[in-house]
Amino acid sequence: MRIFEISGTRVTEHPALAPMAAPGACAGYLWLSLTRDELRSALAEVQGTLQSLCGTHLVDLHVADLLNDQLPSRYDYTSQYDVLVFRRLAAANGPAFAGTEPGLPRGGPPVLRRIDTRPVGFAVFDRVLLSVHPEDGSVRDAFAARLLNAATPDARGGAAPPALDVRAVSTRVPASPADLMLRVINLIVDAYLDLRRDLTRQLDHWQAELIDPRSHFTNWSALMKARQALHHLDEICEDQRAAVQDWIDAFETLPAPEGTAESRERELIMVRSRDVLEHIQRVVHHVRRLEQNAETAVQLHFSVQSHRTNDIMRVLTVLTAVFLPLNLIAGIFGMNFEFVPLVHKAGGFWIAMGAMASVALLLVLVFWRKRYLARNR
DSSP, rough: OEEEEEEEEEEESSSSSSSGGGTOOOOSEEEEEEEHHHHHHHHHHHHHHHHHHHHHOHHHHHHHHHHHHOOSSSEESSOOOOEEEEEEOOEOSTTOOOTTOOSSSSSOOHHHEEEEOEEEEEOOOOOOOEEOOOOOOOHHHHHHHHHHHOOOOOOSSSSSOOOSSSSGGGGGGSSHHHHHHHHHHHHHHHHHTTTTTHHHHHHHHHHHHHHHHHHHOOHHHHHHHHHHHHHHHHHHHHHHHHHHHHHHHHHHHHOSSSSHHHHHHHHHHHHHHHHHHHHHHHHHHHHHHHHHHHHHHHHHHHHHHHHHHHHHHHHHHHHHHHHHHHHHHHHHHOOOOSSSTTSTTTTTHHHHHHHHHHHHHHHHEEEEEESSOOOOO
């Protein structure tokens, strides 16, 4: 369990949760980041902290959703907090789907086998963000390091001043639990974008092998599993987009804030929400393009094979047409008649062979002129 207190531009990590539940102990808001096993073991303590800081606690159904390791991306809400479950697409260090995990099929490109699609759950309160992660906690640790670096104090002992560089705007400390959740989701989405190059390179290699007529492609099992995996990724991305879109729709229905600062904060959250949705749409577009490329590669392979077969049959047909008159001449001179022209002449054999060679050469020239024997590249 990692506990962060965020107040303005200050970020403080606390070792224990119990002191934060005391009245006045938390000046800003808390980020409680746990794994599913940690949430199971510390559920009573977490519920007590939520009751103390927010005046409410998680209902049992939402606790079950956060503990479910197989739940698709979804959004739900109550009058006091929101729940968003978001399945991540990130590279796992080891086998991503060990045990009974029903994620992507085993097989296909190694990069597809390494994509981890386990869900990350968020419960967004006014003063608390509760995030529940898989056991590795890679997303949590990566964003925690980024968050602590953004709040590193300067040499004068104060908080670091806001960066003027546009590229550093995203490293500022989140102003609210909702802003923090959107940044974590954005990090999850961008983790998949880092895998695009490997996926594209693998499928392009297969496509080149399938199109090459001299290649004897035999890795059909991996290709079929890759198509299934990409289809599964498409479904996951659609659930992600639907969950974030539901979050945006619900956020837009909230009453308009009264103060200028609250209005500005709400506008920033809406901008970040739309940015996250745009990133997800980019992932959906890329996954669908890869799926279409895999399907197109298979169709092109069979088209090339069919074209190659047609070329072979055309050559065989031409050769048959060339030898057909020769067989006719040989059959005529092989008849069992007593009087056959050229049979009783000394040079009859060579005359017949010359005629047959002339006919064969004439047919070859005609077929070559008509490009029946030309090689298509």
